[in-house]
Structures are given as C-alpha cells and as structure tokens.
Amino acid sequence: MSALHIAIIVPFLFALVIPLLYNKVPKIHTGWFVLILPTILFGYLLSFIPTISSGETVVKQFAWVPSLGINFDVHLDGLALLFGLLITGIGALVVLYSVFYLTKKGEALHNFYFYLLMFMGAMLGVVLSGNLMVLYVFWELTSLSSSLLIGYWHHREKSRYGAQKSMLITVTGGFAMLAGFSLLYVMTGSFTITEIIGQADVVASSALFIPAMLLILMGAFTKSAQFPFHIWLPDAMEAPTPVSAYLHSATMVKMGIYLVARVSPIFSGAPEWFWIVSGVGLFTLFWGSFNAVRQTDLKSILAYSTISQLGMIMSMLGVGSAAAYYGYEGGYTAATIAAIFHLINHSTFKGSLFMVAGIVDHETGTRDIRKLGGLMTFMPITFTIAIIGAFSMAGVYPFNGFLSKEMFLESMVHALHITDFNMQTFGMLFPVIAWVASVFTFIYSMILVFKTFTGKYQADKLDKKPHEAPIGMLLPPIVLASLVVLFGFFPNILSHSIIEPAVQAIYPTSLTGIDHFDIHIYAWHGFDSPALWMTISIIAVGLILYLTLSKWQKIYQFLRLHKKDPINYIYDGILDKLVSGSAKVTNLQMTGLLRDYFVYMNIFLIGLAFYTLYHFDSFGVDTTNVAPIPLYVWIIVGVVAAAAIAVPFINNRVASIISVGFVGFLVSLFYVLFRAPDLALTQLLVETVTTALFLLCFYHLPELRKEKFKPTFKWINVIISVGVGAMVTTMALSAMSFGNKKPFEAISQYFIDNAHDLAGGDNVVNIILVDFRGMDTMLEILVLGIAALGVVTLIKLRMNGKEDV
Amino acid sequence: MEILIALLIGVLFSVSTYLILTKSLFRVVLGTVLMSHGAHLLILTMGGLGVGSAPLLGEGASSYTDPLPQALILTAIVISFGMTALLLVMTYRTYKVHQTDDLDKLRGRLDE
Numbered sequence: 009m010s011a012l013h014i015a016i017i018v019p020f021l022f023a024l025v026i027p028l029l030y031n032k033v034p035k036i037h038t039g040w041f042v043l044i045l046p047t048i049l050f051g052y053l054l055s056f057i058p059t060i061s062s063g064e065t066v067v068k069q070f071a072w073v074p075s076l077g078i079n080f081d082v083h084l085d086g087l088a089l090l091f092g093l094l095i096t097g098i099g100a101l102v103v104l105y106s107v108f109y110l111t112k113k114g115e116a117l118h119n120f121y122f123y124l125l126m127f128m129g130a131m132l133g134v135v136l137s138g139n140l141m142v143l144y145v146f147w148e149l150t151s152l153s154s155s156l157l158i159g160y161w162h163h164r165e166k167s168r169y170g171a172q173k174s175m176l177i178t179v180t181g182g183f184a185m186l187a188g189f190s191l192l193y194v195m196t197g198s199f200t201i202t203e204i205i206g207q208a209d210v211v212a213s214s215a216l217f218i219p220a221m222l223l224i225l226m227g228a229f230t231k232s233a234q235f236p237f238h239i240w241l242p243d244a245m246e247a248p249t250p251v252s253a254y255l256h257s258a259t260m261v262k263m264g265i266y267l268v269a270r271v272s273p274i275f276s277g278a279p280e281w282f283w284i285v286s287g288v289g290l291f292t293l294f295w296g297s298f299n300a301v302r303q304t305d306l307k308s309i310l311a312y313s314t315i316s317q318l319g320m321i322m323s324m325l326g327v328g329s330a331a332a333y334y335g336y337e338g339g340y341t342a343a344t345i346a347a348i349f350h351l352i353n354h355s356t357f358k359g360s361l362f363m364v365a366g367i368v369d370h371e372t373g374t375r376d377i378r379k380l381g382g383l384m385t386f387m388p389i390t391f392t393i394a395i396i397g398a399f400s401m402a403g404v405y406p407f408n409g410f411l412s413k414e415m416f417l418e419s420m421v422h423a424l425h426i427t428d429f430n431m432q433t434f435g436m437l438f439p440v441i442a443w444v445a446s447v448f449t450f451i452y453s454m455i456l457v458f459k460t461f462t463g464k465y466q467a468d469k470l471d472k473k474p475h476e477a478p479i480g481m482l483l484p485p486i487v488l489a490s491l492v493v494l495f496g497f498f499p500n501i502l503s504h505s506i507i508e509p510a511v512q513a514i515y516p517t518s519l520t521g522i523d524h525f526d527i528h529i530y531a532w533h534g535f536d537s538p539a540l541w542m543t544i545s546i547i548a549v550g551l552i553l554y555l556t557l558s559k560w561q562k563i564y565q566f567l568r569l570h571k572k573d574p575i576n577y578i579y580d581g582i583l584d585k586l587v588s589g590s591a592k593v594t595n596l597q598m599t600g601l602l603r604d605y606f607v608y609m610n611i612f613l614i615g616l617a618f619y620t621l622y623h624f625d626s627f628g629v630d631t632t633n634v635a636p637i638p639l640y641v642w643i644i645v646g647v648v649a650a651a652a653i654a655v656p657f658i659n660n661r662v663a664s665i666i667s668v669g670f671v672g673f674l675v676s677l678f679y680v681l682f683r684a685p686d687l688a689l690t691q692l693l694v695e696t697v698t699t700a701l702f703l704l705c706f707y708h709l710p711e712l713r714k715e716k717f718k719p720t721f722k723w724i725n726v727i728i729s730v731g732v733g734a735m736v737t738t739m740a741l742s743a744m745s746f747g748n749k750k751p752f753e754a755i756s757q758y759f760i761d762n763a764h765d766l767a768g769g770d771n772v773v774n775i776i777l778v779d780f781r782g783m784d785t786m787l788e789i790l791v792l793g794i795a796a797l798g799v800v801t802l803i804k805l806r807m808n809g810k811e812d813v
Numbered sequence: 814m815e816i817l818i819a820l821l822i823g824v825l826f827s828v829s830t831y832l833i834l835t836k837s838l839f840r841v842v843l844g845t846v847l848m849s850h851g852a853h854l855l856i857l858t859m860g861g862l863g864v865g866s867a868p869l870l871g872e873g874a875s876s877y878t879d880p881l882p883q884a885l886i887l888t889a890i891v892i893s894f895g896m897t898a899l900l901l902v903m904t905y906r907t908y909k910v911h912q913t914d915d916l917d918k919l920r921g922r923l924d925e
Contacts, residue, residue, distance in 0.1 A: 600920045602841075603834055610830060635814040635862050645821050652828045652847060661839065668843050671825075675850050678818075682857060683867040683878045687886055694894045698846065705901050725834040733827030740819040740855060756879045764870050772868035772880035777887060788888050795895030799902045 010068035012082040015049055016136055019129030023122045030118035038117045039107035046103060046128065050096035053089060060089050060509045067138065067202075076141075077199045083138025086509020090348065091135035091259075091266055093506070094355050098258045099128050101484035105363055106250035108481035109370060120160060120248070127153035131259055135266060140189040140199045147185070147227070150263065151178040154255050158247040170243035173579070177230050177240045185227025185267070191220035192274070205273045205516060212278065221275050224267065225284060232264025234322060235292040238315045239575045245307040249366030252307060257314050257358035265318065265351060268325050272514050276329030286326025286423075290441045292319025297448035299573060301455065301557075302564040306365040306375040309456055310358065313401065316449060317354050320442075321347050324416060327423045327438070331515065339422055341511065346415035348510045352502065353400065353408040353495060360488035361397040361456070364390055367481060368460060373471035377455065382465030386474040389482055391461045396489040400496070402453035402550070403446060403543060408495035410543075417442055417539040443542055450550030451557070607728060614731045621742060630745030641681065648674045661706060669699035686773045818858045825851035838907060838914040842900045849893035853886045 022045050030038045059066060066084040073079070084092070103124070110117060130153055133146030151174075159171030193199055195214045196207045204211070211217055228234075233241040244256050255261070268285060275281045296316025303309045328344030367390050368383065369375045384391045396407060403413030420442040424435050467473075476482075495502060553560070597608075621627055651670045658664040672695035679688035759780060763772045767779040777785050825847055832844030860882030866872055868880035908914055 602916050603836060606830075606834055629816065631816070633861070634816060637814045637817055641814060641817070645817055649821055649824045652825055655828060655843060655847070656831050656835070656840075664840070664843060668846055671847060671850060675854065678854065679857075682862055683865070684857070684883045684886075685867050685869070687857075687883055687890070690887055690890050694890055698894060698897055701898060701901055705905050722834075725831055729827045729830035729834065732830040733823035733825075736826045736851070736855065737819045737823030740822060740859065741816065743859060744815060744819075754879060754881075756881045759880055760868065760870070760877055770870040772870065772877070773883045773887065776880055776884040781884060784884075784888050788891050791892050792895045795899045798899045802899075802902045802906050805906075 009070050010082065011052075012066065012068050012084060012136060013070055013080065015052060016082070016129060016132045018049075019045060019125040019132065023125035023129070026122045026125065027118040030121075034112075037107050037112055038121050039103055039110070042121045042125065043100060043103045043107070045125070046096045046100035049132075050093065050100055053092045053096055056084060056089055057505050060084065060086055061505045063509070063512065072142070077193070077197075078141040079139050079200070080142050081138040081200065082136050083201065084136060085513040086506070086511070087266065087269055087513035088135045090352070090506050090510045091262070092132060094262070094352070095128060095131045095135065095259050098254060098355060098359050098488075101359070101487055102250045102254040102258075105253070105366070105481060105484040106248070108478055109250055109366055110248065116160075120157075123153050123156045123160070124251070124254075127157065127255065127260070131263070134263055138201050140192065140201060140204075143201075144182070144186050144189060147231075147263065148179065148182050150260055151175060151182055151231075154178070154244075154260055157251045157255060158244045160248055160251065161246070164246065166243075167246040170240070170246040174240040174244050176583075177237055177579075181227040181230025181237065184223045184230075188220045188223030188225075188227065191216045191223065195220070201270065208274050211274055217275075217278070218280060221278070221281060222284075224271055224275075228264035228267040229288060230264070231267070232261050232318050232322065233292075233315045234264065234288050234319060235295050235315075236575045236578075238292060238296065239573055239579055241315055242308055242311040242573070245305075245311050249307070249362060249369065252310075253359050253362035253366065256311065257362050258355040261314060261318055262321075262351060262355070265321050265325065265347075268322065269347075269510075269514050272325065272329060272332075273516050277332035282326055282329050282333075284326075285329065286323045286438070289319045289321070289323030289326055290438065290445075292316065293323060294441050294445045294448075295319070297445045297452065300452040301448055302561070303452075304377050306368060306377060306380075306456065306460065307362070309377075309452055310361055310365060313449070313452060313456075314354075314358060316445065317350070317358065317401070320416060320445070321351055321354070323438075323442075324350065324419060325514075327419055328514070330423070330426055334426075339425075340419075341515065342415065342422065343419035344514055345507060345511055346412055346419050348507050348514075349499070349502070350409075350412035350416060352506070353412045353492070356488045356491045356495070357397040357400040357407070357409055360393055360485040360492065361401065363481075363485040363488070364394045364397065367477045367485070370481070371472070371477055372474045374469075377459040379466060379469040380460045381463035382461070383474055384461040385465075387461075387476050389476060389486070391457075393482075393485045393489045394457050394461060396492050397485075398453040398457040400492045402450045402547075404547065406496045407492050408499065409492070410496065411499050413446065414537075414539045414543060417446070417542045418537065421538045421542075439538075439542070443546065446542075446546045447550045447553065450546055451554050454550070454554045455557070607724070610728050610732055614728070614735050617735045617739060621738065626742050626746065627738065628745035629741045630748045632748055633744075644674060644677060644681075648678075662703070665699060665702045665706065669695060669702075672698065684773070686771070814862050815858050818854060818862065822851045822855050822858065825854070836916045838904050838916055838919070841916070842897065842904055845900065846893075846897055849889070849897075853889055853893075856882050856886050856889070 022042075026038060026042070029041050033041075056066065066082070068082040070080040070082070103121075106120070106124075110120060127150060130146045130149035134143055134150060137143045137146060155171040155175040155178075158174055159167045161167045162171075189199070192204055192211065195211050195216055196204045198204055198207075211220070230237040241256060241261065245252055247256070293316050296312045296314070296319055300309050300312035300316060303312060324343045324347035328340055328342075328347060331340035331344065334340060365375060367387070368380065371387065372380065372383070374380065400407030400409030403409050417439070420439045423438045426435065648671055651667050651674070655664050655667045655671075658667060672691065676688045676691035676695060679685075679691055759772055759776055763769055763775040767775045769775045769779070829844040829846075829848035829851060832840045832847065835841070835844075860879040865876035865878045866874040868877045868883065870877075904914065907919065911919060913919065
C-alpha cells in the first residue's frame, strides 16, 4: 500500500472523525478541520506534475481479491492527475466556501462534511483506480454520497425527490456500466485498464464490442447528465450551493467525461463510438443551452448550462476519437485537446458562478431572477466575479472560455473533413448545432449576469437588504475567477504540464519514444480562421436575441417547454407506471385465497409433469409384469372409487366423514390383499381413530352454524383435479414401464435374507422399522409427539383478554 | 392389477384435489386424508403387487412381497395421522375463533 492508496482512503477515515470533532469541538466550525485535508491532498498531487509531464505513469499495486483479478491498483497518469487536482483543488475551495455558507447553528454539519469527505474519497478512487471493478465500487460510492448530499435538507420534499431521482438514474447507469465492464472481462480476461487497452484489437474484433460500448456509455451518459438522462441534474439543485458547485458542476458530473476519455483507447476508431459520443454530446449541448434560457432560477440556469457544457466536452471527445481512425497527424487530436482544456475551464468558471449564485441567494434570500436586479451597487465584488465567469462561459475574449470555445468551433468545422462515418450526409450539422448552441449559451450567460446585477432594484420583493458577502465566502470564487483570467491570458502554462499528459492518456499508443503532442493554445488564429467569424457572429446574434428576449420568449410556451423539461414527464410516468403496474400484478396474483394458490401450484405441477413426460417422450403403459386381477379386486376398486367420488357430492358433514372413513377401511382391505398384515393392522387402527376424531371434532362444535354444506361447482376445479389425477396415474404407469425397461435389483432381497440372521426376527417389516432403518422410526415418533403437543396446545391455548388467535 | 390400482390412485388424487380446492376448511382436511391414502397406495403399487407371500420368514415361503415399501408406508401412515389430527384441531380452533370455516371469509385483510 503506497501513499497514493492512503490518499484515497484518508478522506474516508477522516469522515469517521467528523462527528467526533463536531460534538467535542462545537466552538469551531467543523469545516475548518475538513479544509486541511483537500489542501494537503492538492499539494501532494501537485508534486506529481513533474513526473507525469515527463510522460511517466505512476502505478502502485495492492492486491484486494487477486483470485478474481480485482486489485486496488492505483494508476496515476495525466488524465487521473488532472481530475485529482480538480477534485482536491475545487474541493478545498468549496469547503472554505461552505464554512461561511452553512451556519454552525441549525445545520447538521457533521452529516454534511461526512458525506462530502466520503464523496471526495470516492471521487479520488474513481479517477485513480487502474482496475475497472474498483472503479465501479467508487463510482457507486459517488452516486450514494451525491444522493445523500442532494437530500441534505431532508425535511424538504423537493430535496428528497431530487435525491431519489439522481440515485435512480445514476445507479441505473452504474449497473449498465458494471455489465459493460463484465463484458470487457469476458473479452480480455482482465479488469486492469492498461491490460484491456493492450488488447484493444481483441475487443474491437469481438461480437461483444457494441454491447460493451453501449453499456459503458450508458454509465457515462447518466453520470454526466447527457440527453435524455440529464433530468436529474436540475432537480439536484435542491442541494446546498457548495454541493451544487462541487458535485454538479466541477467534479462528479465530469465522471462520465472521465470514463469516456478513459475507455477511449479501447473503443475509439469505431464509427458507432464516434457517432454516439459526438451525436449525444451535440444534442445535449443544444438541448441544455436552449432550455437554460427559459429558466428563472439562477441555479436552474446553471444546471442546464452545466448539461450543455458537458455535452460540448462530450462532443469534442467524440470528434477527437476520429484521430484513432485517421491517425494522430490528421488534426483531430485538436478536438481532444480542446475537450481537456474546456473541462478545466468549465470547472473554474462554473464553480465560481455557482458560488456567486449561492452568495446572491445567501444575501438576498432568493435566486429568482424575476425578483432580483440592480445588485451591482450592493455587491460589486460578486458582480465582477459573475461577469468574469459568465463572459468566460459565453466565450468572450479575454477569458479562458473564449479560447476553448474557439477550439471547439474550430474542431467542429474541422470535423467536416471527415470523409468516412457517413459524415458527408450529416457532417454539416456539427458546426451548425455548435453555432446555434453557442448563441443560446451567450444569451443565458447574459441573462445570468444582467438580470441579476443590473436593471431595477426591487427592494419590496426581497426579504433582506442585500450587502456584500463576507470575505471568506468571496475568496473561493475570487480564486476561481482569477484562474479564469490567468488561463485566459496564459493558457500555455497548462498545456505542457497538465493537458499534454492527459491527451497522452487518451491516445496511449500514438506516441513513440520521446515524441510528444505539440500543444499551443493561441487566442489569435488569423482572419482566415472560421472560428473567428463564428465567434463574432455568435456574439452579434446573441446580443440581438438577448435584447429582444421578451419578444421571442413565447416560443417556449408555444413548444410547451415553459413548465418543465418534457423528459421529466416520461420519467415520472415510468415511475408511476412501475408502482401502479406492480401493485396491479400483485393484486391480481396475490388474492389472499388459499384456493387460488392451490390452483397456481397445481396448474404449474400438471404443466411441468406433462411437459417433462412429453419432452423426454416417456409416456408408456407396460403390461409385461403386471399381476392378474381377481374379480374381488375389481369389486373393491369399484367400491373405493365410488365412495371417494361420492365425497364431494355429499352435502352432509357426517355422511362425508363416514364416506372418507369407508375409503380408509377399504384401503386396509387392500393391504390385506396385497399381503401386508402390519399395514392392514395399522391402517385399521389409524382409520378408526381418525374417524373418531373427525366425529368428535364435529360433535364438539355446538355453536357452529346449522347450515349444511352448499358446495359450489366449478369447472376449473374439476379440470384441475382431473388433471392432477391423470398426472399421477400417467406418471405411475410411465415409471412402471420405465422400470421394466431398465430393471435393477431391488434392495429388499437383502432384508429378507438377513432379517433372521442379523437381526434375529422373522417379521421383515418390523425388523426394517426398528433395526435396519430405525432412525426413521425414531423421528416418526418425534413427529407424533410434536403433533400431540400441538393438539394439546391448540385446545388448551387461551389468550385471555388479548388477541385471541 | 397395477394398472387398475394406478387408475384408482388417480381417482383418489382427483377427488382429494377437488376437495382441497373447495372453500370449506373441513373439506380441505378430508381432501388431505384421501390424498394420503392415494399416496400410500401409490408407494405400495410401485413396489409391485401380487408376488409371493407376506414378508414373515416363519412361513417358509419360496418368495415374499417387497417389505421395504411396507415399512415406508407404515411410517407414512403414522405421520399423516399426526398431521391429520393436528389439522383437525386447527380447524376446530378456527371455528371457535372465527365462527366460520369458509376460506373466503378467513382470507384476512387485503393489505397483508
């Protein structure tokens, strides 16, 4: 176990101490203790940058279940390091922010930080594990802790709804992903990611390639809120804002991106991968940005914006996968570089915007943009941060969002050069959707800033008088906004240290020797760059549309999108149908009537028996060994049958008891005829006692209703009972003929030969009962004893004054 | 003779199944009694009928009937007797407590 393993485990261990700290040190906000951990981890991970950027990969092994190939291996490459830094870095800022956001009084801080640390550890586990099964375990832990955090204010119904929704959707995806991982194991015999990548050609030629790809993408799409699984993200906004900032913008929702990037070396190059990843990404980009414009809640805007931006990153990863098909010189790697760069940028500006939304909420009491306005003068610092974040998101110079948006547009235009994958037919959609979505992105970014901070200040609609937030609360968004500006002006500080190793992890087989990707991010591409003109037109059209917003916003009502995302109707419908449908099925089948269950059992039994006989062609009547039938047997059989058949038709209880007793006595006559004296004796005795019992039982029920039986006749019952009889007879006859075909020695000859010599008795049946097979008899006595006790208890039992059952 | 007895066993099973499917608890108990008769006869029949004398060695016969099914049936008779007795008393208690032997009325609550 190495230090990296400990880095993953330490948040979990620390989480255990949290309740203790919360209770023992109530004077200090628990968040201050928590803050130490991500800061140290961030520093620790930073120390890996020189190693990783030189192209090395840190691998530490730790056996967990080696017999199943499941090992807790840590695999730190560029991609893992990038995510690790995001998780710990933004984690530290979020914890600092939450110290000021959540008050000591009235908040269950120990729960909050427990879940948060659990989440942090799980996230580190996901990105650092080199084994798919371990990755899956941590993946589900992030789903679990995320749901706990969304439902943090569990007294609110909406929080519980959001938590349940995110849990159901992400866990569904998680299960699909597990199935995909299992298929990969079937194909390659390994759970280790590097080993599977090494066998990528085996996977590509396998028939399971497409199912495994779809299942794993299902996991990635649900986690990263891609269409149509995006619906959980807007509802997850019921979580406290630090949680939204951390989980639902910067880290957890990027797990799907991480997974797609991580398994890219296995799947990319296939047209299906290209189309699904980039197609779903582009549509999500459009859908998210289109829906963000109609939102009136700050966090809802940000949620749809996150969906849209995640779609954008996803589409870039999809386009970048063409490089695996065309080779790495074709320029498609630029899309992947853009994806990684935008991933970093998005974390910085979206994190800061969420914190801004939280500050606005905290200082005014609302997040509704219809109530907000004119806050600029009250909160100048927050306004500045919001401007930086929103302009970066909109893709305006000089912020980092501008650079990655340029690269995005450029790679979408470059995707037109792809000549395979049916791109001639649909390729034009790529830049068109990208352009349209960017226009909407611009509009909602403007809404976000200007509807909140400029315009008329509506004092009457706000609960409290707004003022600037405390410095501790402002510090984290300031740090993030500074990064936005820093990466905007000096993007190349990241390119060699972080982005290049990450891209290298996505294209592990592309580089040979000391070769490396030449990544240079420029703000200026020259007048011949299509991206420049696209950006200019986006800003121009976006501005016009923003200024005329009230005129065309009716389109959402026209499209019936103004209430909620239509996918929600499908989700709620499915949930309702599942509940009501299973209730229906249960009510249909669980009637509570003993008779119905007997009907099911017997129908199943008859079906199974006849099907088996038919399937193995085992019907048969064999007359070779049968004994001749004397006349008196015919008579007795006829009488027994008549007596038995009469029982259901008798309307009188005593008469039916006598009829059943009659059958019993005649059965003992059979035992006489078939030379079983002991049986005949016992049967006579037992039958007498049973009949006496029946009559006694009947006699001792004076308060019984006087009415006679009025048995109702039902055809279904007749059919089933005749079926059971036919089944027993058929099976008996078939068994006999089968026994004649394959005869084998009966064991009874041994008993007959040895009863006298070994056991010293002449009555073979009795010798078997008490000597050869005495154990049966002992237990049978036990059965009788228990029955007797039961009888006595039932008769004597009186629950006085209590429940008399 | 085995074929004839097999048919009789079929009749016994049919009648007992029909009784068990009715809604009177009392008749269900009668049904179980008939079904155990059928099962006992089945065991005996499957062991083969009508060859040799009773398995008593003192007789000095040349062949005996199979003693093992007889031992098995003897055990089964006693056990089914115990079961019948217990079922009967349970029926009796059910009458006492619920004043009915109609299985439809003994159904209990819907939400169970």
